Amino acid sequence: MASSDTQSSHDSQIEPEHSARGKTNIAWKYAREEKDPVTKKRSITCLVCLINTMGGGINRLKKHLAGQRGEITPCKKVSPDVRYQMLESLKETSTKKRQREVETDDDQDNEVQEIEE
Numbered sequence: 001m002a003s004s005d006t007q008s009s010h011d012s013q014i015e016p017e018h019s020a021r022g023k024t025n026i027a028w029k030y031a032r033e034e035k036d037p038v039t040k041k042r043s044i045t046c047l048v049c050l051i052n053t054m055g056g057g058i059n060r061l062k063k064h065l066a067g068q069r070g071e072i073t074p075c076k077k078v079s080p081d082v083r084y085q086m087l088e089s090l091k092e093t094s095t096k097k098r099q100r101e102v103e104t105d106d107d108q109d110n111e112v113q114e115i116e117e
Contacts, residue, residue: 026089027062030082049077059093062086 023033032045034052044061045052053060053072060071066086067074078086 023058025058025062026085027058027065030065030078031058031061046075048082049075051075059090062090066090 030047032047033042034045035042041054043052043054044056044058046061046064048065051064051073053064056071063070063086064072064075065078065082066089067078067083068090075083
C-alpha cells in the first residue's frame with residue numbers, strides 16, 4: 001500500500017502541468033521537469049548527477065546520459081547500461097527522423113509530378 005502512495009506522489013512531481021500526451025520517452029526515468037515559480041521557465045534535472053539544464057528538452061538530456069559531447073556535458077555518474085539505452089534510443093530517434101524526411105520528400109515529388117501532368 002505504501003508503495004502506491006510513494007509512486008503517486010513521485011509521478012505528480014515529474015508530470016508537468018502542460019503535458020497532454022504524458023511522458024513516454026525512456027529518458028524520463030532519469031529526469032525531472034521543473035517550472036520556476038517566478039520566471040515560469042521550465043528546466044530538466046538529471047536524477048543521476050543532479051545537473052539542471054534550461055532548454056533543449058528530453059533529447060538534450062538523453063545526449064547527456066549517453067555521454068555525447070557538444071550540446072551538453074556528459075553525465076559522469078550514469079551506469080554503462082543506462083548509457084547504452086540512451087545511445088540506442090538516440091539512434092532510433094535519428095532513424096525515424098530520416099524515414100519521415102524521406103517520406104516527406106517522396107510526397108512532395110509526387111505532388112510536383114501531379115501538377116506537371
